Amino acid sequence: xxxxxxxxxxxxxxxxxxxxxxxxxxGSASPPRPVSPLSGKKRSRESMETANSCDANxxxxxxxDADHAESFAADDGTCRRIKVSxxxxxxxPSDTSLVVKDGYQxxxxxxxxxxxxxxxxxxxxxxxxxxxxxxxxxxxxxxDSSLLVATYEGEHNHPHPSxxxxxxxxxxxxxxxxxxxxxxxxxxxxxxxxxxxxxxxxTRCTWFKGGHPPPPPDLKKVCRxxxxxxxxxxxxxxxxxxxxxxxxxxxxxxxxxxxxLPEF
DNA sequence: CGCCTTTGACCGGCGC
DNA sequence: GCGCCGGTCAAAGGCG
Numbered sequence: 443x444x445x446x447x448x449x450x451x452x453x454x455x456x457x458x459x460x461x462x463x464x465x466x467x468x469g470s471a472s473p474p475r476p477v478s479p480l481s482g483k484k485r486s487r488e489s490m491e492t493a494n495s496c497d498a499n500x501x502x503x504x505x506x507d508a509d510h511a512e513s514f515a516a517d518d519g520t521c522r523r524i525k526v527s528x529x530x531x532x533x534x535p536s537d538t539s540l541v542v543k544d545g546y547q548x549x550x551x552x553x554x555x556x557x558x559x560x561x562x563x564x565x566x567x568x569x570x571x572x573x574x575x576x577x578x579x580x581x582x583x584x585x586d587s588s589l590l591v592a593t594y595e596g597e598h599n600h601p602h603p604s605x606x607x608x609x610x611x612x613x614x615x616x617x618x619x620x621x622x623x624x625x626x627x628x629x630x631x632x633x634x635x636x637x638x639x640x641x642x643x644x645t646r647c648t649w650f651k652g653g654h655p656p657p658p659p660d661l662k663k664v665c666r667x668x669x670x671x672x673x674x675x676x677x678x679x680x681x682x683x684x685x686x687x688x689x690x691x692x693x694x695x696x697x698x699x700x701x702x703l704p705e706f
Numbered sequence: 707c708g709c710c711t712t713t714g715a716c717c718g719g720c721g722c
Numbered sequence: 723g724c725g726c727c728g729g730t731c732a733a734a735g736g737c738g
Contacts, residue, residue, distance in 0.1 A: 549709095549710075549711090550710080550711060550712085551711095551729095551730070551731080551732095552712090552713085552729070552730060552731080553711090553712075553713075554727095554728065554729070554730095556727080556728070557726085557727065557728085563728090563729095565729070565730075569710095579729095
Protein backbone atom coordinates (compact mmCIF):
# COMPACT_ATOMS: atom_id res chain seq x y z
CA UNK A 443 0.00 0.00 0.00
CA UNK A 444 2.69 2.49 0.98
CA UNK A 445 4.69 1.52 -2.07
CA UNK A 446 1.68 2.25 -4.24
CA UNK A 447 1.21 5.54 -2.43
CA UNK A 448 4.79 6.44 -3.17
CA UNK A 449 4.37 5.60 -6.86
CA UNK A 450 1.16 7.62 -7.07
CA UNK A 451 2.89 10.56 -5.45
CA UNK A 452 5.62 10.40 -8.05
CA UNK A 453 3.06 10.23 -10.86
CA UNK A 454 1.23 13.27 -9.49
CA UNK A 455 4.50 15.13 -9.08
CA UNK A 456 5.37 14.40 -12.70
CA UNK A 457 1.92 15.36 -13.93
CA UNK A 458 1.83 18.71 -12.19
CA UNK A 459 5.49 19.54 -11.96
CA UNK A 460 6.52 22.62 -13.89
CA UNK A 461 2.97 23.81 -14.30
CA UNK A 462 3.03 26.26 -11.46
CA UNK A 463 2.64 29.78 -12.77
CA UNK A 464 3.91 32.77 -10.90
CA UNK A 465 1.66 35.68 -10.22
CA UNK A 466 2.05 39.16 -8.91
CA UNK A 467 1.44 39.92 -5.27
CA UNK A 468 -2.19 40.72 -5.84
CA GLY A 469 -2.80 37.48 -7.73
CA SER A 470 -4.39 39.38 -10.56
CA ALA A 471 -2.08 38.28 -13.34
CA SER A 472 -4.35 35.52 -14.55
CA PRO A 473 -7.99 35.97 -15.46
CA PRO A 474 -10.53 34.21 -13.28
CA ARG A 475 -11.15 30.70 -14.42
CA PRO A 476 -14.05 28.52 -13.44
CA VAL A 477 -12.97 26.11 -10.79
CA SER A 478 -14.67 23.00 -9.67
CA PRO A 479 -15.71 23.06 -6.04
CA LEU A 480 -14.24 20.63 -3.60
CA SER A 481 -16.06 17.39 -3.80
CA GLY A 482 -17.19 16.48 -0.35
CA LYS A 483 -16.02 18.08 2.83
CA LYS A 484 -12.42 17.11 2.67
CA ARG A 485 -9.40 16.96 0.50
CA SER A 486 -6.68 14.43 0.83
CA ARG A 487 -3.74 15.32 3.01
CA GLU A 488 -1.53 14.64 0.02
CA SER A 489 -3.21 17.53 -1.75
CA MET A 490 -2.70 19.74 1.25
CA GLU A 491 0.96 18.89 1.33
CA THR A 492 1.21 19.78 -2.32
CA ALA A 493 -0.46 23.04 -1.52
CA ASN A 494 1.93 23.77 1.30
CA SER A 495 5.01 22.99 -0.68
CA CYS A 496 5.80 26.66 -1.02
CA ASP A 497 6.22 27.13 2.73
CA ALA A 498 9.96 27.25 2.52
CA ASN A 499 9.78 29.89 -0.15
CA UNK A 500 7.36 31.98 1.79
CA UNK A 501 9.38 31.90 4.96
CA UNK A 502 12.55 32.75 3.12
CA UNK A 503 11.18 36.16 2.30
CA UNK A 504 10.09 37.28 5.70
CA UNK A 505 11.72 40.62 5.24
CA UNK A 506 8.86 41.66 2.98
CA ASP A 507 5.36 42.64 3.90
CA ALA A 508 3.77 40.02 1.78
CA ASP A 509 4.83 36.98 -0.08
CA HIS A 510 2.85 35.03 -2.55
CA ALA A 511 3.24 31.52 -3.76
CA GLU A 512 0.91 29.35 -5.67
CA SER A 513 0.28 25.75 -6.44
CA PHE A 514 -2.32 23.41 -7.79
CA ALA A 515 -3.77 20.55 -5.84
CA ALA A 516 -5.22 17.52 -7.56
CA ASP A 517 -8.67 16.56 -6.42
CA ASP A 518 -9.96 13.02 -6.21
CA GLY A 519 -7.28 11.77 -8.53
CA THR A 520 -8.97 13.37 -11.51
CA CYS A 521 -7.52 15.97 -13.81
CA ARG A 522 -9.44 18.75 -12.07
CA ARG A 523 -7.13 21.11 -10.25
CA ILE A 524 -7.68 23.52 -7.42
CA LYS A 525 -5.55 26.60 -7.37
CA VAL A 526 -3.89 27.05 -4.01
CA SER A 527 -1.93 30.15 -3.20
CA UNK A 528 -0.33 31.49 -0.08
CA UNK A 529 0.18 35.05 0.99
CA UNK A 530 2.29 36.08 3.96
CA UNK A 531 1.82 39.43 5.61
CA UNK A 532 3.67 41.01 8.46
CA UNK A 533 1.36 42.35 11.13
CA UNK A 534 1.51 43.76 14.62
CA PRO A 535 2.17 40.77 16.94
CA SER A 536 -0.46 42.13 19.33
CA ASP A 537 -3.05 42.10 16.58
CA THR A 538 -5.20 39.00 17.05
CA SER A 539 -7.78 39.74 14.39
CA LEU A 540 -6.46 37.20 11.81
CA VAL A 541 -7.61 39.50 9.02
CA VAL A 542 -5.72 39.70 5.73
CA LYS A 543 -7.12 42.50 3.60
CA ASP A 544 -7.09 41.55 -0.07
CA GLY A 545 -10.04 43.48 -1.47
CA TYR A 546 -12.43 40.56 -1.33
CA GLN A 547 -15.14 40.06 1.23
CA UNK A 548 -14.80 37.04 3.47
CA UNK A 549 -17.19 35.35 5.82
CA UNK A 550 -15.65 33.52 8.70
CA UNK A 551 -17.15 30.08 9.26
CA UNK A 552 -14.79 28.48 11.69
CA UNK A 553 -11.71 28.70 13.85
CA UNK A 554 -9.57 25.87 15.05
CA UNK A 555 -6.37 25.35 16.96
CA UNK A 556 -4.19 22.97 15.01
CA UNK A 557 -1.63 20.60 16.37
CA UNK A 558 1.44 22.05 14.72
CA UNK A 559 0.72 25.66 15.64
CA UNK A 560 -0.41 27.11 18.98
CA UNK A 561 -2.17 30.04 17.33
CA UNK A 562 -5.68 29.39 16.00
CA UNK A 563 -6.43 28.99 12.32
CA UNK A 564 -9.41 30.91 10.95
CA UNK A 565 -11.50 29.61 8.04
CA UNK A 566 -13.12 32.04 5.62
CA UNK A 567 -15.43 31.69 2.62
CA UNK A 568 -15.80 34.30 -0.09
CA UNK A 569 -18.88 36.33 0.82
CA UNK A 570 -18.94 38.51 -2.29
CA UNK A 571 -20.73 35.91 -4.40
CA UNK A 572 -22.66 33.08 -2.75
CA UNK A 573 -21.59 30.62 -5.42
CA UNK A 574 -17.91 31.53 -5.21
CA UNK A 575 -15.96 28.40 -4.23
CA UNK A 576 -12.92 30.17 -2.85
CA UNK A 577 -11.87 29.49 0.71
CA UNK A 578 -9.19 31.11 2.78
CA UNK A 579 -7.33 29.89 5.83
CA UNK A 580 -5.48 32.40 7.96
CA UNK A 581 -3.02 31.51 10.67
CA UNK A 582 -0.03 33.07 12.32
CA UNK A 583 3.29 31.53 11.41
CA UNK A 584 4.49 29.11 14.05
CA UNK A 585 8.02 30.52 13.85
CA ASP A 586 7.18 34.20 13.64
CA SER A 587 4.03 35.38 15.37
CA SER A 588 4.17 38.68 13.52
CA LEU A 589 3.74 36.84 10.24
CA LEU A 590 0.23 36.08 9.06
CA VAL A 591 -0.09 33.27 6.52
CA ALA A 592 -3.21 33.22 4.34
CA THR A 593 -3.88 30.16 2.20
CA TYR A 594 -6.33 30.60 -0.66
CA GLU A 595 -8.03 27.56 -2.21
CA GLY A 596 -9.78 27.82 -5.55
CA GLU A 597 -10.40 30.77 -7.80
CA HIS A 598 -13.04 33.47 -7.64
CA ASN A 599 -15.80 33.08 -10.23
CA HIS A 600 -16.62 36.79 -10.13
CA PRO A 601 -14.69 39.95 -10.91
CA HIS A 602 -12.40 41.42 -8.30
CA PRO A 603 -14.34 44.03 -6.35
CA SER A 604 -12.46 47.30 -6.07
CA UNK A 605 -10.63 47.55 -2.75
CA UNK A 606 -12.79 50.44 -1.68
CA UNK A 607 -15.97 48.68 -2.76
CA UNK A 608 -15.03 45.86 -0.47
CA UNK A 609 -14.64 48.18 2.44
CA UNK A 610 -17.66 50.22 1.54
CA UNK A 611 -20.07 47.38 1.34
CA UNK A 612 -22.33 47.58 4.30
CA UNK A 613 -22.79 44.78 6.69
CA UNK A 614 -26.45 44.91 5.83
CA UNK A 615 -29.02 46.94 3.97
CA UNK A 616 -27.62 46.80 0.47
CA UNK A 617 -24.38 47.16 -1.40
CA UNK A 618 -24.00 50.95 -1.27
CA UNK A 619 -22.51 52.74 1.68
CA UNK A 620 -20.36 55.63 2.71
CA UNK A 621 -16.99 55.50 4.36
CA UNK A 622 -15.16 57.89 6.62
CA UNK A 623 -11.77 58.86 5.28
CA UNK A 624 -8.93 59.44 7.73
CA UNK A 625 -8.36 62.91 6.25
CA UNK A 626 -10.57 65.61 4.73
CA UNK A 627 -11.74 64.66 1.27
CA UNK A 628 -12.05 68.12 -0.17
CA UNK A 629 -9.27 69.42 -2.37
CA UNK A 630 -8.25 72.73 -3.85
CA UNK A 631 -7.41 72.49 -7.50
CA UNK A 632 -4.57 74.49 -9.06
CA UNK A 633 -7.05 77.23 -10.01
CA UNK A 634 -8.41 77.31 -6.43
CA UNK A 635 -11.59 75.57 -7.40
CA UNK A 636 -12.64 73.02 -4.86
CA UNK A 637 -13.61 69.40 -5.23
CA UNK A 638 -15.56 68.32 -2.17
CA UNK A 639 -15.81 64.58 -1.74
CA UNK A 640 -16.80 64.77 1.89
CA UNK A 641 -20.52 64.62 1.40
CA UNK A 642 -23.34 63.18 3.31
CA UNK A 643 -24.35 59.65 2.51
CA UNK A 644 -26.27 59.24 -0.70
CA THR A 645 -25.12 62.44 -2.38
CA ARG A 646 -22.58 62.73 -5.15
CA CYS A 647 -19.33 64.62 -4.90
CA THR A 648 -19.66 68.20 -6.09
CA TRP A 649 -17.47 70.94 -7.42
CA PHE A 650 -17.16 74.27 -5.58
CA LYS A 651 -15.76 77.39 -7.13
CA GLY A 652 -14.78 80.22 -4.83
CA GLY A 653 -16.56 78.63 -1.88
CA HIS A 654 -20.02 79.42 -3.20
CA PRO A 655 -22.87 76.97 -3.23
CA PRO A 656 -22.37 74.65 -6.12
CA PRO A 657 -24.18 74.84 -9.42
CA PRO A 658 -25.37 71.50 -10.74
CA PRO A 659 -22.13 69.67 -11.43
CA ASP A 660 -21.10 68.94 -14.97
CA LEU A 661 -19.69 65.46 -14.50
CA LYS A 662 -17.62 65.52 -17.69
CA LYS A 663 -16.00 68.78 -16.67
CA VAL A 664 -15.24 67.41 -13.23
CA CYS A 665 -13.66 64.30 -14.70
CA ARG A 666 -11.54 66.34 -17.12
CA UNK A 667 -10.37 68.57 -14.32
CA UNK A 668 -9.52 65.70 -12.00
CA UNK A 669 -7.62 63.97 -14.80
CA UNK A 670 -5.43 67.00 -15.52
CA UNK A 671 -1.77 66.70 -14.41
CA UNK A 672 -1.91 69.99 -12.52
CA UNK A 673 -4.86 68.93 -10.47
CA UNK A 674 -3.39 65.51 -9.77
CA UNK A 675 -0.13 67.07 -8.57
CA UNK A 676 -2.03 69.42 -6.27
CA UNK A 677 -4.14 66.52 -5.07
CA UNK A 678 -1.12 64.38 -4.21
CA UNK A 679 0.54 67.26 -2.39
CA UNK A 680 -2.55 67.99 -0.32
CA UNK A 681 -3.09 64.34 0.51
CA UNK A 682 0.54 63.96 1.55
CA UNK A 683 0.29 67.11 3.60
CA UNK A 684 -2.91 65.94 5.29
CA UNK A 685 -1.37 62.57 6.10
CA UNK A 686 1.95 63.84 7.41
CA UNK A 687 0.28 66.44 9.59
CA UNK A 688 -1.72 63.72 11.29
CA UNK A 689 0.25 62.66 14.40
CA UNK A 690 -1.52 59.30 14.43
CA UNK A 691 -0.34 58.56 10.91
CA UNK A 692 3.25 59.66 11.50
CA UNK A 693 3.33 57.65 14.70
CA UNK A 694 2.04 54.54 12.97
CA UNK A 695 4.51 55.07 10.12
CA UNK A 696 7.41 55.43 12.52
CA UNK A 697 6.36 52.26 14.34
CA UNK A 698 6.11 50.38 11.04
CA UNK A 699 9.58 51.52 9.96
CA UNK A 700 11.08 50.63 13.33
CA UNK A 701 9.46 47.22 13.04
CA UNK A 702 11.19 46.64 9.70
CA LEU A 703 14.66 47.64 10.91
CA PRO A 704 16.91 44.68 11.66
CA GLU A 705 17.89 44.28 15.30
CA PHE A 706 21.55 44.76 16.13
C1' DC B 707 -34.08 42.97 13.01
C1' DG B 708 -30.75 40.81 10.35
C1' DC B 709 -26.07 39.86 9.54
C1' DC B 710 -21.73 38.36 11.41
C1' DT B 711 -18.67 36.08 14.70
C1' DT B 712 -17.84 32.71 18.08
C1' DT B 713 -17.36 28.16 19.55
C1' DG B 714 -18.57 23.50 20.77
C1' DA B 715 -20.21 19.52 18.29
C1' DC B 716 -19.93 16.67 14.57
C1' DC B 717 -18.04 14.33 10.41
C1' DG B 718 -14.90 11.77 7.74
C1' DG B 719 -10.09 10.61 6.42
C1' DC B 720 -6.00 8.64 8.01
C1' DG B 721 -2.62 6.06 10.79
C1' DC B 722 -1.85 2.55 14.03
C1' DG C 723 -11.83 -0.79 15.24
C1' DC C 724 -10.29 3.09 17.60
C1' DG C 725 -8.40 7.51 18.34
C1' DC C 726 -6.49 11.65 16.40
C1' DC C 727 -6.93 15.50 13.64
C1' DG C 728 -8.43 18.99 10.27
C1' DG C 729 -12.40 20.90 8.37
C1' DT C 730 -17.29 22.18 8.58
C1' DC C 731 -21.78 22.98 10.67
C1' DA C 732 -25.01 25.45 13.23
C1' DA C 733 -26.93 27.48 17.45
C1' DA C 734 -26.31 31.36 20.30
C1' DG C 735 -24.94 35.79 21.25
C1' DG C 736 -23.13 40.35 19.75
C1' DC C 737 -23.44 44.36 17.18
C1' DG C 738 -24.95 48.20 14.35
